[in-house]
Amino acid sequence: METALENLSKEDLLKVISSRDEKIDSLTSLNSSLVQERDYLKSQVEMFKRMQFGQKRERFEGDPNQTLLPFEADAIAVAQQQESIKEKIEYIRKRPNHHGRAKLPEHLPVEEIEIHPEGDLSAMVCIGKEVTEELECEPARFFIKRYIRYKYAAKNGEGVKIAELPERVIDKGIPGAGLLASILVDKYVDHLPLYRQKQRFARENIQLASLTIEGWTKEALFKLEPLYQQLVFDTKSKGYLQVDETPIKVLDSDKKGAAHQGYYWVYHAPLEGTVLFDYSPTRGQLAPLPILGNFKGYLQTDGYVVYEKYARSKDITHLACWAHARREFEKALDNDRSKAEKALLLIQKLYAVERIAREGQLDTAQIKELRLKESLPIINEMGKWIFQEIKSTLPKSQVGKAMAYAYARWDALSAYLYDGSLRIDNNPVENAIRPIALGRKNYLFAGSHEAAQRAAMIYSFCAICKKHEVNTFQWLRYTLENIMSINHKNIKELYPQNFKNISR
Known part of the structure; x- marks a missing residue:
């Protein structure tokens, strides 16, 4: 190789050197790109690890030698279990099960149950009583509301009067407003599907077709x-x-x-x-x-x-929403903890100002004044810091993404300072x-x-x-x-x- 290079002219030798330098630059650039890609993928893996919540579901296969179900316990084991249950019930009955008594709501109706000692009480005098209260409930009460409208006829035979039937939600339908409200609340507030509500009606011996309940729901929403x-x-x-x-x-x-x-x-x-x-x-x-x-x-x-x-x-x-900006930096904690923590600390200070305004029950003018005094310097500090750091931060890294998210929306993130009525986030x-x-x-x-x-x-x-x-x-x-x-x-x-x- 050296002999071959010696026979080259100066111009050809320069071309070879230039070509080699270009290849070295290309490899260097490729290596830098691969390093960035590696760091990015590593940060993604770390982020997904943080996002994972709880343990994975365990899966196992049963022992092929295990006794098949169902099986019956022997008589001795049954007797022992019954004795254990008896002891447990006695323990629960005698054990105090609370450290204090919650106050019962005063607006609820009270059902009084009087209990007198057993036996002959004719030779005894009542000297007092002890009152014990408990909160109780019963399933929803279904009843029929029957409108009975009496007709009146004029004695001279010139007309008949009858009271008007009150406006009903579903004309000629059987559900009342309370029943329809209950169905809608159960479905859209308590997230109980209609087929489960149908099962509940059936427990009260009220048989309703699915299409009937669906029709009622649609009509009430209409x-x-x-x-x-x-x-x-x-x-x-x-x-x-x-x-x-x-x-x-x-x-x-x-x-x-x-x-x-x-x-x-x-x-x-x-x-x-x-x-x-x-x-x-x-x-x-x-x-x-x-x-x-x-x-x-x-x-x-x-x-x-x-x-x-x-x-x-x-x-x-x-x-914009500071809660979303904060989430981006939280994702970056495993990528660049020092930078992510600095950003999160500054955002925390912004929320501390909001807490002061909320706890102090300040009006909108006072909130704006407080924000301009306390929050604006924090926002300016964070803005300068992001502007300086983003230049030397890998754009595909998680912390780089967090900075880019905030940087691109900086004016919108700062806009809540315009008026004390505005919120710091979209929560x-x-x-x-x-x-x-x-x-x-x-x-x-x-x-x-x-x-x-x-x-x-x-x-x-x-x-x-x-x-x-x-x-x-x-x-x-x-x-x-x-x-x-x-x-x-x-x-x-x-x-x-x-x-x-x-x-x-």
Whole structure:
């Protein structure tokens, strides 16, 4: 090789050296890329390890020599077990099972049971009594409400009078407003599917067909449509909305045997405490258009790209979510602990300011003043730190991703300082979505796109009831009883937040 190089001209020798240098640079670049890829994959593995929750399910095969089930214990073992149970019952009976007594609710009715000593008490005088109370319940009480309307005829024979039948939720149907409210609350608040409710009716010897219960549910939800339409209209006019979305399986699908992936788009108005669920078959840019198409004001969202189109509107001030930014840095703890912990410590300080404002019950002007004094310097410090560190941080590393997430949304993350009414994060709307996840585990899917939208109505009002600490059953029963007779101009009086002010 050396002899061959000696015979080359100077120009050819320079070409060989240049070619070799290019190959070395290429290999160096490839090696650097592989190192970055390795670090990225390593960080991903570490993150997935942190995300894993609990132990894996154990699987085992039975011993082939084990006695087959069922089997019966011998008589001696049965006798020993019975004696053990007897001793356990005696122990439980005598053992004090609490350190203190919880106060019983004062609003509950009381059923008194008087107990006198056995035997002849004629020669004895009662000198006092001891009172013991316990909280008890019985299954839901079903009863028949029978309307008996008497007819009156004029003595001169010129007419007959009869009282009008009160407005009913389902005309000529048998369910009352209380029963319908119970079915809806059980399904959409307690996540009890209709087929399980049917089983509960059967235990009370009330035989109902599945189609009957489904029809009742559909009809009751249909009655709520005017109130929901008013909620949609009012939500569009709010000046501050938090938005998020969550998936829902729907049986309507172009593919046979498959479920369609639809989405609930959820809009929370923090100042009024209202929540609107709106169903859409898609997660695309057009999905939030019915609500956000003409929206003006503050819009707070996570980092989903669809919201960016609306955030660019000159009439919208976009707010990002510090909780999402914090989660990104939490994922990076196993990638670069020192940088991740520094970011998390600064974010923690921002939330400490919010806690001071909340515990001090400050008004909006005071909150804004407090944030500008305490939070703004923290945000400036963090912004400078990210700007300096992001240049020397691998972009594909988890900490690099966390920095890029915050850096790209820095103005939106800082925008909550504009007004003391604004929230630091999007958590309230996420809290409103959580019940949907529980529902999905129980009834799995909606039967159709129309059914999913009907469910969006009741989910909206259930979420508002929860935010305003209103008994959902009582509100729903009252609303079903009155929504058909109320003046349309006063329909907002039926909102859950106004229910507390209604004199029953």
